[in-house]
Amino acid sequence: MTAPVRVLVCDDQMLVRTGLVTIIDAQPDLEVAGECGDGATAVALAERLRPDVVLMDVRMPVLDGIEATRRLAGAAVADPVKVLVVTTFNLDEHVYEALRAGASGFLLKDAPPDRLLQGIRTVATGSALLDPEVTRALVGRFAARIRPADRAPGSPLTPRELEVLRLIADGRSNAEIAAALHLSPETVKTFVSRILTKLGLRDRVQAVVYAFRNGLVD
Structure with a gap:
């Protein structure tokens, strides 16, 4: 057991x-x-x-x-x-x-x-x-507080990866991201894994924090 x-x-x-x-x-x-x-x-x-x-x-x-x-x-x-x-x-x-x-x-x-x-x-x-x-x-609370000076000068992510990251920061599941971007769940899973690896992040929670801190939330 x-x-x-x-x-x-x-x-x-x-x-x-x-x-x-x-x-x-x-x-x-x-x-x-x-x-x-x-x-x-x-x-x-x-x-x-x-x-x-x-x-x-x-x-x-x-x-x-x-x-x-x-x-x-x-x-x-x-x-x-x-x-x-x-x-x-x-x-x-x-x-x-x-x-x-x-x-x-x-x-x-x-x-x-x-x-x-x-x-x-x-x-x-x-x-x-x-x-x-x-x-x-x-x-909703923090997007208004982000100043341009807080934004990261550059990102290693592709435009599509940035889209996925923003949806992660919006609390979307892989299935919801797949539906929003017309991708398969397996493709989204690959994108999420790639994002975490590129940014050196542990999990989706750290991805949300990264998005807030780097002004990636619209």
Whole structure:
């Protein structure tokens, strides 16, 4: 039998945390490795328990979820832990910072349980998870803030690859990108892989951050 995915649940609201724990523990392929209500404890528990996924709130006492994510999954971490951020629409700027800190993805707190559970499974496999609604909200919030001076002077990507990258930043799945550009899903998958390789990026989450930081979002 395959070992269940071990999840550390971090949320300062006990009612929310209890609900998350109950939902996760009810799944045969998932188990709660631990739970906590502040970022400092999240870091300590994650380093000790080494869960497969940390479900991380953003606003928490002692140490916020962004800094906790940076300490667990940032570029300087030798053995990073996969972090899935859960948030609300009014925290979209914090979500952007959490992605820059190394989070593998994010979901809305009011997402249905099946989406949350699938999100945990997705991140556990090493894939990135981008909630389309939140991604589009991020685009709307940050596109207006990008100054021409922030734009990259040049890009190694072809025009078609840039099109694909912009659609990734819009939260589109491979199937949606394929439909928008009249390509096969296999071709889109190849484009995505090529984009990540050319830019030296780990996953789709980093691709979204790259698009924001380099002014590629229209």
